Amino acid sequence: MSAVIEPGIASYSEYLEQELRSDHAGETGAVYIYKGIIAIATLFKNQELICFAKEHGATEAEHLRLIEAVFEEKYRSRLLGPWRIAGWLTGAIPALFGRKAVYATIDAVETFVEQHYQGQINHLKIHRGYEQLLDLLVRCQADEINHKNEARSKASPSLPLALRAWCAMVGSGSAVAVLLARRI
Template identity: 55%
Template sequence: MNVMTASADPRIDIAPLLARIAGLLGDLRSDHAGETGAVMIYRGILAGSADPAIRAFATEHLATEAGHLRLLEAMLAPGQRSILLPIWRVAGFLTGWLPAIAGPRAVYATIEAVETFVDHHYEEQIVKLGRTGEEGALRRLLETCQGEEVHHRDEAAAALGTAPRGALLRAWAFVVGSGSAAAVAAARRI
């Protein structure tokens, strides 16, 4: 379900915000890198799975993530983006492809882990922003993206159901969450 709203205006002038809000460029750079990785996760899932339900899930979510990426690309000049994007593309693809070849539960556990991290990542940024002017516009855009990521997480969690998650699935989810945190830390700086 792609619910990106027209109120999420990609023409936000971030220049005055960058001068006023410490760390904002790093935050937005990490968001852009993360959405780049997310697009590649879903492409990896599509490359690795023939399961019709997984392919439908991935296709729908890929469209949403591609929309998020377009919004961030409209705000950030190429020189403001992470130089590590080639690494995020490969890592994202493998993060989708490996679980796709392992099966649906691995895919859903991956998405649940990634989107849990992303929810918290966006929240850390949202609370720093005011509600009016360009700050408010950026806040609303990030809230929209966050809401859609939470929707992805909740869909994946529902698909996983209440069946116990084995040690391997829990370990993989830990690796995915930790890897996401490390990627954000690197993208904020580089």
Template identity: 45%
Template sequence: MAASMAAYIASPGALPTAVQRDLRSDHAGETGAVFIYWGILSCTRDSALREFATEHLATEQRHLAFFEQWLPASLKSRLIPLWKLAGWLLGALSLLGGRRGVFLTIEAVETFVVAHYREQLPQLREVGQEGLELKLRSFMDDEAAHRDDAASRSVAGPAGPLGRVWCALVGFGSAAGVAAARRL
């Protein structure tokens, strides 16, 4: 009985507005993530990058499927076409830096996403949503694995000045996307 109660996930409409806004941003972020990998796959023939992107895409599609099925349309971002375009462009543009550019981009995005999910967990616990907390924690763990995989494949060592600027821009763009998705 206790295990089934721990797995309970409330209807999204029953959650506090702040939690709903975070979930809207999560849905938008997972949409963008799927399209990052589609952008990579659309623009590269590099078999190692295609394998990497295909593997990570499958995980992101599972995350997105949860939000697509669970969140009602009224709680989804009205900017979904923008998140798709932004994700695709980020994936495609990362290829300008070759493999290293892709891996730095994914590491930067996933570093942001892990922190974003981690910030939500205490609030979910406070409102008695341990089931949703467990779900988002599992997503966070997947994103951390993506971050670590990208970092391990980027064997050139720490990013140089241009790489650091790129990663900062990716982090800034991710934060701006979350702020917009929470509202729209």
């Protein structure tokens, strides 16, 4: 039925296949969020954002590589093109408005991702047998929490209404993307 993971485990359950499909799509989108930030920050010569995005983008690229190592290509989302575009725009649009908008956006994205991974971690703790996958998800989640905390520490404590609305849209968009990626 599904992708091979650990030695001795033939396949993932349908649930895990869908979740890993969404993780792969999400990490693909995350790589492109930082590419979008870098593109705009480079135009504006914003070295702080370029460094932030390069560092975080490298972590997301590593997450993508790790997930690709345990999740066969034939099971991945067929919507990777749109995920790349959506990710790039999710990074580029706030970068047009400056650092505070970027940091608030990353806080919103990573808050969603932290919760998304936590659901999978909880599932794996109950349904034992995927210890390497559990370790991978815990590792990725810890990195995402660090990204969230760093971004939150750099964002303004009170956000303007338009930025709060953008961040709510980013969170909702992430939830819709997960639903789609699980299926397609």
